[in-house]
Amino acid sequence: MSSPRRITLKELAAQLGVSTASVSNAFNRPDQLSPALRERVLEEARRLGYRGPDAKARSLRTGRSRIIAVVLAETLTYSLKDAVASELLSGIAEVLDAHGHTLLLLSGRQNASQVPGSSSIADGFIVYGLMASMALVEELQSAGHKPIVAVDFDLGDHPAIHVDDEPACYAIAQHALQTPA
Template sequence: MTPSHRRITLKDLAARLEVSTATVSNAFNRPDQLSPALRDRILSEARDAGYVGPDARGRSLRTGRSKIIAVVLADSLTYSLNDAVASEFLAGVSEVLDEHGHTLLLLPSRQGMRLESASMADGFIVYGLLPEPQMHEQLSQQRPLMAVDFDIAGHASVHIDNHAACLNIACHALRRRPRRPAIINLRSTAEPCNGRIIDQPLFSESQTITRARLNGFYEALAEHDFVPADVPMWNIEENTHDVCSPVIAEILDLPDGERPDLLLCMSDRIALTVLTLAEQRGLRIPEDLRMTGFDGIAEGQYRAPRLTTVRQDSVAKGRLAASMVLGRTAMESHCLTTHLIVGETAP
């Protein structure tokens, strides 16, 4: 028996069971290497002895690998888990990590992330534009590291073609010529702005994917003989119903002769909030107001009228990112395809 004051070790358990330490380790980490009866006997004895499994810290020191992959989030943990697009992405990452016996560590950068807390991670996936440029410098030294939905110099990335996707959906919506088109941006201004964009400077395309989306809208407007600079724009600071609502209420409460009759929205959450508030005001969709979204989240396709949007496969994006950081897919940049979903909000 081991002394009561000392935690039982793998070696202690192996001696008690009269098996090798490798056999005990396999019971926890490689169960396919043992017969079901032997594994059950080891796990039962482990429970009785209070042994919870091999020490991950010790394994890391021996192998140089922690089997931990860190995902650095541009937003808070609460926001990322509630956001449909981010949660789909994380589901794709988790699926691959589960398959290969790795653990997911989430690091929300907007809550004062300290890179030291992830020093044991075997790799890093940086999801979305980070709020503080110095984080880019810290992270760029990590290997392996890859970025999703933005670029870090010298590292591979996974993107979708945001410009082409928005050009495509805007051209579709503009075929039925609107009188007063407008754009609702998502985090596109260099300084925080939750409302009408008047003179606020915008991020460049290299800084945020939403600027690439805006440029796609602009190209489509120009092709349909609108002057992009004359098309009114609003900005949303956070992709949630509560933050969207006051901005959209301001738009929908404009006088009839000023209210847009087509809203090109940079996310499905924005477009769905438009849809809800428009219905509350008795506006007919699409007769009085048409709208497009972006992302293809399930909610937009289940409710009526069904949202016209761009579908990006965020789960596939997460799977690819995880496969790359684990070294199972080449660490090179990828651009994933999207497709247009034509619903009733902009037929």
């Protein structure tokens, strides 16, 4: 038994007598519609079982997935428990959320052949920490011309972000010396 055919954005727009842009904006850019029109679109979408624009179709149309992968030098479990890595991931996720992107986590501890194929859909990569093996990073580099940014180590011709440890340690020590006991 087959499931019922899913209604399309174009069909929903026709049903409501509005443009496809209005339906799309109701889901993706609500500030572009009046609250009353947005609620009308969303209510009709719920009634008809329409869950929003198809991300796969948008990806095919635009050539972008809106996914940024973070490749961690350690295992996912370790990185999520580590205070510094966890804060970094939280900050990255906050910025990605604000820009309508999704975060994909990958462990650099995996064999390159074990990395899920979903990494190939990422629009770009943030590589955090020096990898035990550079095989995964090399595979990402050879996979296409997607942006790669390294954090806390240099990665050839790619941009890198480093914490300036010496001035940071100096500032911490100065603060500790000035704090009354």
